[in-house]
Amino acid sequence: MRKILLASTALVAFAGAAQAAESPIQVTLGGSVDFRAALFHESEKVMATGETGRRGGDFQSEYDLTIAATGKAAGGIEYGALVNLDNGQSRVTTGNGVSMQYAYVWMSGAFGKVLMGDERGASDLFVTAPAVGEGQLNGNYTNFTDSTTLARFQPAYISTKEGATKVTYYTPKVGNADHKVQLGVSYAVENDQGTVSSLYDDATGYENQVEAVAQYTGNFNPVSVSVSPLFATGEGEGTKSTTNFARDYTVWGVGADAKYAGFTLGTSYVDAGHMSSAPGQEEDQSVWTIGLKYGFDKVELAASYMDGEGYFNTLAGADSDYVESFDAIGLGATYTWFPGLTTAADAVFFDQERKDATADNEGHVLMLSQKMSF
DSSP states (O other), rough: OHHHHHHHHHHHHHHHHHHHEEEEEEEEEEEEEEEEEEEESSOOOOOOTTTOOOOOOEEEEEEEEEEEEEEEOTTSOOEEEEEEEEOOOOTTSSSSEEEEEEEEEEETTTEEEEEEEEEOGGGGGOOOOOTTTTTEEEEEGGGSSSSTSSSSOOOTSSSGGGOOOEEEEOOOOOOOEEEEEEEEEEEEESSSSTTTOOOSOOOSSSSEEEEEEEEEEETTTTTTEEEEEEEEEEOOOOOTTTOOOOEEEEEEEEEEEEEETEEEEEEEEETTTTTTTTTTSSSSSSSEHHHHHHHHTEEEEEEEEEEEEEEEOOOOOOSSSEEEEEEEEEEEEEEEEEETEEEEEEEEEEEEEEETSOOOOOOOEEEEEEEEOO
């Protein structure tokens, strides 16, 4: 009995010492509220039943709430979880509801970092043209365009397939003080998000999606550079037919930027292969960006250009679903009044040409926003 008591006492003492050596879990609450006023125009107009005209301006309010929990174990391993809720239009069709955007748990240490859940994935390491404020070509201007008339190209192209529940691993940054390399790899069983589980193969959509991005950062004082090659692949579900736009795909790309005295010059190119296409759709799919950003004091300025081509089978009308030319110019400026309070001006001018179309879809989105982050 005495031995049992001694063993029990030692076990309790060890557990107490281990618990005392660990940091308590810290929970933080943050988010943002973003008010936008926009003027917009598209030359191509497709009216649905009940619609009588196309508007040229509107207000929009977007908000998000982030809850994060972090802890640190006695051995130095950090761990945590993050939940982000917002009223983004892509997830809440009514425009005034709240839904989950990201939700994941993570662990990090000398082995690197592992994330498990709904998050953007390894493509976060991919470098594209820089932006400010509302994001210009990679931003919120598409909230004021019609997805049935204007293709929604993204600088990384695969951004349209992000958000699936996945596992992501980032290696430690390997190198010395001036030169480092990091690799990120993500795997998603299929492209659903959240609590949806696939008990059967679907007739459409993707499964076994993998994306891998390496990023090199170098300091060549006074210039610093980043280079990021990208690779992604996925298997289309269901029968490969002219109505199932989910062929197997392989995507590759490369992005790079250089920073000097407040300036950032960045560029990227992505070849999207057969992503989101059907048998018989054999035209090239790619996107290319270049941009320049400059920041001083409380001001940031950016200008960027994007050129894209690819299939967007959600487009309406009798014209081809292949966009053979998508040119867009983005201009942005921000001014930070006080910590967390920022005014942003955003302008995107676009010209889209669909194959065999009689006319281009030309237009613009001019946006002024006031954002409070907390």
